[in-house]
Amino acid sequence: MKFERSALVLGILAALALSACSDTAVETPHAESTMPLVAKTSDNTGDAITTLIAEEASVAELQTAMTAGQLTAVAIVEHYINRINTLDETTNSVVEINPDALAIALQRDEERAAGRIRSPLHGIPVLLKDNIDTADQMKTTAGSLALFGAPTPAQDAFVVQQLRDAGAIILGKTNLSEWANFRSSNSSSGWSARGGQTRNPYNIEITPCGSSSGSGVAVAANLTVLAVGTETDGSIICPASNNSLVGIKPTLGLVSRTGIIPISHSQDTAGPMARSVSDAAALLTAMVGVDPNDLITLNVTTSEAIDYSDYLQTGALAGKRIGIMRSLFGRNFQVDTLMEQQFAVLRSAGATLVDIDMRNTPEINAAEYEVLLFEFKDGLNKYLAKRGGFYQSLEHLIRFNDVNRDRQMPFFAQEIFIEAQAKTNLQDPAYVTALSTAKTGSQAIINSALMNNDLDAIVAPSNGPGWPIDLVNGDNGSSVNYVSSAGLAAISGYPAITVPAGYINGMPVGISFMGSAFSEPVLIGMAYEFEQKTLARRAPQ
Numbered sequence: 001m002k003f004e005r006s007a008l009v010l011g012i013l014a015a016l017a018l019s020a021c022s023d024t025a026v027e028t029p030h031a032e033s034t035m036p037l038v039a040k041t042s043d044n045t046g047d048a049i050t051t052l053i054a055e056e057a058s059v060a061e062l063q064t065a066m067t068a069g070q071l072t073a074v075a076i077v078e079h080y081i082n083r084i085n086t087l088d089e090t091t092n093s094v095v096e097i098n099p100d101a102l103a104i105a106l107q108r109d110e111e112r113a114a115g116r117i118r119s120p121l122h123g124i125p126v127l128l129k130d131n132i133d134t135a136d137q138m139k140t141t142a143g144s145l146a147l148f149g150a151p152t153p154a155q156d157a158f159v160v161q162q163l164r165d166a167g168a169i170i171l172g173k174t175n176l177s178e179w180a181n182f183r184s185s186n187s188s189s190g191w192s193a194r195g196g197q198t199r200n201p202y203n204i205e206i207t208p209c210g211s212s213s214g215s216g217v218a219v220a221a222n223l224t225v226l227a228v229g230t231e232t233d234g235s236i237i238c239p240a241s242n243n244s245l246v247g248i249k250p251t252l253g254l255v256s257r258t259g260i261i262p263i264s265h266s267q268d269t270a271g272p273m274a275r276s277v278s279d280a281a282a283l284l285t286a287m288v289g290v291d292p293n294d295l296i297t298l299n300v301t302t303s304e305a306i307d308y309s310d311y312l313q314t315g316a317l318a319g320k321r322i323g324i325m326r327s328l329f330g331r332n333f334q335v336d337t338l339m340e341q342q343f344a345v346l347r348s349a350g351a352t353l354v355d356i357d358m359r360n361t362p363e364i365n366a367a368e369y370e371v372l373l374f375e376f377k378d379g380l381n382k383y384l385a386k387r388g389g390f391y392q393s394l395e396h397l398i399r400f401n402d403v404n405r406d407r408q409m410p411f412f413a414q415e416i417f418i419e420a421q422a423k424t425n426l427q428d429p430a431y432v433t434a435l436s437t438a439k440t441g442s443q444a445i446i447n448s449a450l451m452n453n454d455l456d457a458i459v460a461p462s463n464g465p466g467w468p469i470d471l472v473n474g475d476n477g478s479s480v481n482y483v484s485s486a487g488l489a490a491i492s493g494y495p496a497i498t499v500p501a502g503y504i505n506g507m508p509v510g511i512s513f514m515g516s517a518f519s520e521p522v523l524i525g526m527a528y529e530f531e532q533k534t535l536a537r538r539a540p541q
Contacts, residue, residue, distance in 0.1 A: 073123030118167030143192025157259025174214030241510025252493030316525030318350030462510030
């Protein structure tokens, strides 16, 4: 059974109270000992929710059923808890169920009965990636045992506050690539010391992709309605596309970074992961807002409320000029063939497609990595110091991993941690130069492609079929010819949306729409019409 993970095992608390420089290895629990959360439903309600869940009910459909009195938030939440406990042993996507979820669901039902509906997310379950702070009974660990006994964050991440205010129910936390896949270049996507290896529901031997692997798998396997992922470079787009989902990587500055364990303040953003564009748009609407503690959100777009569901319109592709990122073609014949079929759909909807030679450069990639190393050390040290506890710096974490390598590093090491620790500070000329090269260069490439070709958006394959999970050799051992279009949008801070495009040998492949800063309304419209014309998503069997 998938037990409710918020209960603490006293042994780990005692072990984690050791000094960061102690030579004593940490003892960690092999399993949790509390009972899973299960509640009772009436037969009629149970039948209704079973039918809706089996049909991958949307946010709007669940709202309609709750309004009609056919369902309650309590019934929905308890059903998903039962599914997690029953089905997630194989996929291993959820590390913790919120022990308050049913109580919160009851509150939302009482509000509905009193005529108060907070938003379209009222009573809807949402899972969070385990690098997003919650000031409740759950853990926030980034997948590391070093934070398993850390103090509870003093307050929710801003995006969590937004979701709670919208009436969403935080169902639990999902597994991730440990430290958002920024510990080792030889890592396996979806593995963390806390959660183990998350597996793709379409084929458990194939990578779920990372680092928002648990969020992607949980939505794909219908263990939740919605999930929140985070991205620095590809960590929403890749797991969304590899699990046949819609994933939105927002423009940097649209969603607050406060309360999210950082890699890079110049690239990090949270974003929605859902089974449809309409569900992703509803979740994004709730996540966006001005956060006084994150000045990047003080911009024109966030200052006025936007309902992204308003852009779910047919005809959004008519008259649009869309550039095809041809630099990604010629690597995988099956991907090329599938994409050409999707391009025909775009043309039939009235879009004009233009081949463009838009590509990343080795100089930008190298500069990005340098930026990430500097910003990771700076941002993580600040986060850990504010969080409190015994491990308050990257240096402490490196020592923790060394002392506890049997648990923390059974498959891959921490060479990225060590590289980042060797960096100085954000006043270093090397950092300033690298940031300018990465940000200015990537934005110039996208801006030039859009302006020189009079484009509304750029389209590209999100990914190729996933590679086999390889804990010994990591992702690099199997993904040499992998197709990915996430890099330029991630480095530039511009938006990207991936939508299911089809399957190759049974494995999902997505198509991405990218655009200029804060062009989410246009991209959502295009993605929605494409989705409605193809209806490519199939549930895993």
